[in-house]
Amino acid sequence: MSSTPAPPAGTAVDPAVQRRILRVLVVSQVLSGAGLAAGITVGALLAQEMLGSTGLAGLPSALFTAGSAVAAIAVSRISAARGRRPGLAAGYATGAVGSAGVIAAAALDSPVLLFAALFVYGAGTATNLQARYAGADLAAPGHRARAVSTVLVATTLGGVLGPNLAAPTGDLAAALGLPRLAGPFLLAGAAYAAAALVLAARLRPDPLLLARATATDGPATTADVPADPAAAARIRNRVLLGAQVMVVTQLVMVAVMTMTPVHMHDHGHGTAASGLVIALHVAAMYLPSPLTGRLVDRRGPLLVGAAAGLTLLAAGLVAALAPADSVALLALALALLGLGWNFGLVSGTAIITDAAPLATRARTQGAVDVAIAVSGTTGGLASGAVVDLAGYPVLALGGGLLALVILPALATTATRTRR
Template sequence: MINAAPDATLGHISHPAHAQRRILRVLVASQILSGAGLAAGVTVGALLAQDMLGTTSLAGLPSALFTGGSALAAISVGRISQARGRRPGLATGYLTGAIGSAGVITAAVLDNPVLLFIALFIYGAGTATNLQARYAGADLAPPGRRARAVSTVLVATTLGGVAGPNLAAPAGTLAEHLGIPHLTGLFVISGAAYALAATVLALWLRPDPLLLARAIAQAKEADAAADPATTDKAETGEARGGVVLGALVMILTQLVMVAIMTMTPVHMHDHGHSTAASGLVIGIHIGAMYLPSPFTGWLVDRYGHMKIAAASGITLLAAGVLAATAPADSVALLALALALLGLGWNFGLVSGTAIITDTVPLATRAKTQGLVDVSIALAGATGGITSGIMVAATSYPALAFTAGTLSLALLPAVAATAYRR
């Protein structure tokens, strides 16, 4: 684990806005790098498993493994961040993801499926850390701008996330020059990207946003204690309901998104599309997951969490229906369906994150956020592993339509919470 170095925290208390600007710049730089690391597992993980095992029914297993691995990593990153700050937590998570990438390459060289699955599980730490970084952007943000701060961190992932899948062909050529299997090329890029992201955070995420936010809160404690009208939101039933709703929104959007996304490259491969075409579709999907973030953040801050959470369910439904009805030979329609899938996920993640951040107090914030992200990762693992089984038993259109319909469960949950308020 990367140890926390002392911060000149007290020197920044009087200038939190200046510290926030610096923190966002560093987070943006690390997210651009880590975004490229996300691409490998999504684009070629399922294809690697399919080649090694010779069956489509377990093609969703890699997605399940690295999202399952991200669940364990979310706990670890959350606890390290709670105890030592965001910097050591995030840097350790990205370094672990780099180690997992190296393990995948080794497994492919040895043609060892067991090692592949273990390495993919470890690789999932990068995915968990990429998501946990959004919370660091909101630690020092004022309440009316938290969704936009989260969005700034998320949108930075777009550059690497879109470029990564579209490097599939040249990365494969690089892999062949290195004497390793073609499909491992993206994992070479992933390992380097995660290692660089860890280095950027370890060196430059100063002051630590969570530690500084705590110091500011402690400085205001006396004033808060003197005001009898002050109530800890975390102790209210409304706050607890907010945590449940925020978690539900993110869990359901993750489940639906991963299920459809995981099997799309396999579906395209089975209908004669090239790896480059699959990479293009996944690149558009990842771009739609992150690129709209500034606009989504503004919508959440302007119109509230509930409306954007509801919009997430409707958008995911549209994505599922389009993916189910699109002709298998139409790259354009599949790309549009995956773009809508990414947009619906973005609406859910930004609105759900804002609900959690507004609800949880600093004293337990990182730990609670880590536990919520565990649930999100487990939902992704469930979506990944069941998607391959369902496609093998039925078809890709059946999977897409079922997943899209499932997203409508968000609407009664949002309506019930809004009614209680």
């Protein structure tokens, strides 16, 4: 396997190298998107079937988001020490192992093994998110959001394909003597393993290591941590703002998304209908990314972050008011939910990537993704209990209102920036 040698520090990176890195990341994201969407589609239904309880149906989402928090730390530390290639490849390989564990748990009807396997499966989710940072490592400051969006949009194909293969993979699982709901995890295991192989073999040169080697002096882009306390405080505040945007949007998205298939199942909709709704949701999470990236680069991440809060409010209102038998309105609500998440993720990522120095960038990004995963865990755990006690409309409306908490911080930062 060949590797492009790093140029001397201070020289510009050949744009062809960035294009090659983006192509490799796109291929891996297409594959991993299928694995990511499989767990979303049937994870809650599998737990409900094995446990016989709606109140615990949010536990799978909580577990694989908790696992993604641990994986985010591991992937970011490996990336900081050895580069993006080994970190991302190890994360996807771990997700493949978790998928195999879920299949074994379903075959053995073992809830304990299911929960442990879902925790490990969460590594794929963390790695899928961390890959967006690799796309921005070598991008010019005015094009970072577009580079992030290129990586994100690649997840769309696999993310849309995965849920719509729920029924066929269920047939395959049944033919193999496995529970039908284990079928999508057959796809997830193969997809995550393939993504790991692609990255291990083709992500050369390593984007983070090359970015460090070619770093030039400039605000928020140097390899050195600033010694000036005021500059360090500004960086810290921007990182916290970007983290807040992504944490809140993740919590709201996971909570409402997790319980929508359960809500539909309880009102007589089949796996195909819920798979279609989740497919549209995942498409809305990733497909608008090129447009979102351009908006962030041209209008700034603060405006797009505010749009995230307002879009999530609209999603909560539509989901809360939609009749339970209306697949179309639930699909619209989940599409808005995905779009709001996309606005939040791309704008928040841009804020953090612009602020964090290269020397600490991978660790900072990993710490932020841990917070994102913890918020997803909280949303997943709370969602089942809220629906059990108060109903799905209360969950949806509450999530939409919660999304508004990011607006004051964004407004304050925008005012300070203008001054």
